[in-house]
Amino acid sequence: MYEFIQGKLVEKNPAYAVVEANGIGYLLNISIHTYSQLQEDERCKLYTHLVVREDDMLLYGFAETGERELFRQLISVSGVGVNTARIILSSLSPNEIMAAISGGDAIVLQRIKGIGAKTAQRIIIDLKDKVSRELIPFEKSGFLHNTKKEEALSALIILGFPKMLADKALNKIIESEGTGLTVEQLIKHALKVL
Numbered sequence: 001m002y003e004f005i006q007g008k009l010v011e012k013n014p015a016y017a018v019v020e021a022n023g024i025g026y027l028l029n030i031s032i033h034t035y036s037q038l039q040e041d042e043r044c045k046l047y048t049h050l051v052v053r054e055d056d057m058l059l060y061g062f063a064e065t066g067e068r069e070l071f072r073q074l075i076s077v078s079g080v081g082v083n084t085a086r087i088i089l090s091s092l093s094p095n096e097i098m099a100a101i102s103g104g105d106a107i108v109l110q111r112i113k114g115i116g117a118k119t120a121q122r123i124i125i126d127l128k129d130k131v132s133r134e135l136i137p138f139e140k141s142g143f144l145h146n147t148k149k150e151e152a153l154s155a156l157i158i159l160g161f162p163k164m165l166a167d168k169a170l171n172k173i174i175e176s177e178g179t180g181l182t183v184e185q186l187i188k189h190a191l192k193v194l
Helices: 032-037 065-076 082-091 093-101 108-110 117-133 146-160 163-175 182-191
Strands: 003-011 016-021 023-031 043-052 057-060
Touching: 003 023, 003 065, 016 043, 023 043, 023 057, 032 082, 043 065, 043 146, 057 065, 057 082, 065 082, 065 093, 082 093, 093 108, 093 117, 108 117, 146 163
Parallel strands: none
Antiparallel strands: 003 016, 003 043, 016 023, 043 057
16 A cells, blocks of 8 residues: 655664654554664654554564565465564574575574574475565665665566576676666666676
């Protein structure tokens, strides 16, 4: 229902953030990873996931679309609810979680509070193929919040290119050309490479 909320960061702590957008304060449950990405008193953009329960509506916020997708994949696993998924994202970085799942490393997942051997195995079995095939890898070289890259990636996906292939091409272009390119230039360079 809500794709993202952009506005002024009014309050933040490791469990939630309050973002004011057009005079309305939205309380978003966040992970430690997202908390570490937010700066004090700044305008921010959090990608959202709405959970509707019989007696409550909860909004979860994520600094990156990749973290939100990983959260959605985790809650699709039987026995992993939204709170468990948030604990997983707070205990390990998204890269570490994806590496543990794709590598079949249940011991790393079992170190997380509330994750037993059976749940760790279930996460690995259910998500191993999805993590390696569908999720966009998290960038390590400083362009986490590159909205130009995100827009270019969306355009390439709409054009029919696989996420992983398009993302790798864009990462290479940004590494070689820098972050000064426009969205159109990124797309044109990527089309030459793909």
